Amino acid sequence: MIIANIILRDIEKTENSFTVENVIILKSLDEIEDNGKEDTNYLVATDQYVKALARKKENIYLPYSLLMEKYRNEQIFVYFELEALSFFQSFAQIVKNDANPKGVFRFRRTINRENLQPLIAGDLYVFSSLFGVPKDIHIKKTDSSKAPRHIIIMINFGGGTMAHIEYTVGDQEKIEVEWSGIKNIIEFDSDQMKPVIPNDKTLLPLTYSVDAILSSAKVIDDKMIMQIDDFQKLLDGGAQK
Amino acid sequence: MKIGIMSFAHMHAYSYADSLEKIPNVEIAAIFDEDINRGKEVSKKYNVPHYSSQADFLNVSMDAVIICSENIRHKEMVLNAAKAKKHVLCEKPIATNIKDAKEMIEACKEHNVTLQIAYPVRFSSPIQELKRMIDKGELGEILAFRTTNRGQNPGGWFIDVDQSGGGAVLDHTVHMVDIMRWYLNEEVVEVKSYVDSYFHNIDIDDVGLLTLEFANGVIASHDASWSRFAEYPTWGDVTIEVIGTKKTVKVDAFKEHFRVFSNGKKSLEHHFFGNNMDFGLVLDFVNCIREGKEPSITGFDGLKSLEVALAAYDSSELKEAVILKDV
Numbered sequence: 001m002i003i004a005n006i007i008l009r010d011i012e013k014t015e016n017s018f019t020v021e022n023v024i025i026l027k028s029l030d031e032i033e034d035n036g037k038e039d040t041n042y043l044v045a046t047d048q049y050v051k052a053l054a055r056k057k058e059n060i061y062l063p064y065s066l067l068m069e070k071y072r073n074e075q076i077f078v079y080f081e082l083e084a085l086s087f088f089q090s091f092a093q094i095v096k097n098d099a100n101p102k103g104v105f106r107f108r109r110t111i112n113r114e115n116l117q118p119l120i121a122g123d124l125y126v127f128s129s130l131f132g133v134p135k136d137i138h139i140k141k142t143d144s145s146k147a148p149r150h151i152i153i154m155i156n157f158g159g160g161t162m163a164h165i166e167y168t169v170g171d172q173e174k175i176e177v178e179w180s181g182i183k184n185i186i187e188f189d190s191d192q193m194k195p196v197i198p199n200d201k202t203l204l205p206l207t208y209s210v211d212a213i214l215s216s217a218k219v220i221d222d223k224m225i226m227q228i229d230d231f232q233k234l235l236d237g238g239a240q241k
Numbered sequence: 242m243k244i245g246i247m248s249f250a251h252m253h254a255y256s257y258a259d260s261l262e263k264i265p266n267v268e269i270a271a272i273f274d275e276d277i278n279r280g281k282e283v284s285k286k287y288n289v290p291h292y293s294s295q296a297d298f299l300n301v302s303m304d305a306v307i308i309c310s311e312n313i314r315h316k317e318m319v320l321n322a323a324k325a326k327k328h329v330l331c332e333k334p335i336a337t338n339i340k341d342a343k344e345m346i347e348a349c350k351e352h353n354v355t356l357q358i359a360y361p362v363r364f365s366s367p368i369q370e371l372k373r374m375i376d377k378g379e380l381g382e383i384l385a386f387r388t389t390n391r392g393q394n395p396g397g398w399f400i401d402v403d404q405s406g407g408g409a410v411l412d413h414t415v416h417m418v419d420i421m422r423w424y425l426n427e428e429v430v431e432v433k434s435y436v437d438s439y440f441h442n443i444d445i446d447d448v449g450l451l452t453l454e455f456a457n458g459v460i461a462s463h464d465a466s467w468s469r470f471a472e473y474p475t476w477g478d479v480t481i482e483v484i485g486t487k488k489t490v491k492v493d494a495f496k497e498h499f500r501v502f503s504n505g506k507k508s509l510e511h512h513f514f515g516n517n518m519d520f521g522l523v524l525d526f527v528n529c530i531r532e533g534k535e536p537s538i539t540g541f542d543g544l545k546s547l548e549v550a551l552a553a554y555d556s557s558e559l560k561e562a563v564i565l566k567d568v
Contacts, residue, residue, distance in 0.1 A: 106464060156435045
């Protein structure tokens, strides 16, 4: 019987101080003896994912962007980093409070990552969970030979929601979110919401807890994979849906 | 210099009139307004004669006119003013269709009068500061723009398509397209958009998202809407972010404000203390006339930004990107 969890996560971004879970932070999965301890969450860096997947002794939690083609049939829990961020959980809850959300959603992420596509495809999956399946998608990218790269994704979700989702490759991670709804406007800018000044060191508010990972993670299924693959294809071709 | 004002249908007329009063050696010569009550009211406010006949108004001795009518009447008034040899500052959008805009430009050329389009955002201090940074090469090569222009539903004739020619997308796209063209010196060649009516249960668009591509490959996103409501801390926004190879810079034209909290209708209100861009626009118009210079914002500038806004409606209707050819 599988009793322990191995959680692969970005070490810097994961907040462990206030979790109710039993957490052990490991440098390497080799530190776990046999099957691990009952009801224990072993936190390891994402670079241990091949080892973790090979063990098949514990539940594995990994960020969607690490999910490799060959492991898609395994019983794996994936989490989307965006869904684990507390600001986004609150934002999503406010939007969901409206039975029929209508408005303009603007999202912008600046991130230092060469391969943006898995991250974007995962984000688009999260947005689809919130606003519905896109009816139309239009994608524009800057010349990839020039830095910084910038991508504009315009989506009509139908049913009264349209969105601009944008990504810029940049040194410092940053997320901006705006929702212009009916008599309901939400604005968030991670740079402006940093609770520590000078703020060049703090990662807040773009950190997430172990609890958030566990509660938002999902077992991958065919529907999810198909939807994310569709987004990947659109991003690969820069085409329109 | 004597300047007349043709119609106070657009609320900017009040701000432009206030600006004229502040400029030395400039006076408001007369006011034309077919709305008799409004005409009498502004005549009293600015202590100038009111005319309800365009012909009588244009017979008054003056150098120029500022046109602030309903959009659909810009053409008629510009043509009449040009024939009467008055220089023209015309509220945006220049017209409601390309044919009219071209006719207006031609008429002003034929009668040798200036036609300037009222894009006051060009006279916002932070917008100008960014222009200087771009021109000095501080941002490197421009790769992308992100712009917004959201505000409140102005109501009245603005939401009557027969008088306005379009809703929020027409109203709030032309400003930022003008600024992007000004920064880049390139034209938009592709427009893809979604235009809809979400916020006010009205028969005209109050929301639109546009994705643009310029001739040199620069891409842009634009959010145009009347999504702001009365309780929001400010009327709306004008923002632009320019992503360059050396630096990315964001400008919020109304960022210079202090926050006022109270227990009134708005618990939070932004009080803007930045420069008065309407005054900058009117002063520039006056100086162009005085010095016989080419206007800072030409009829062609008005035409090209109108073209993009109209293409946004076409794109949304056709559900595909619209390719713009040279006008």
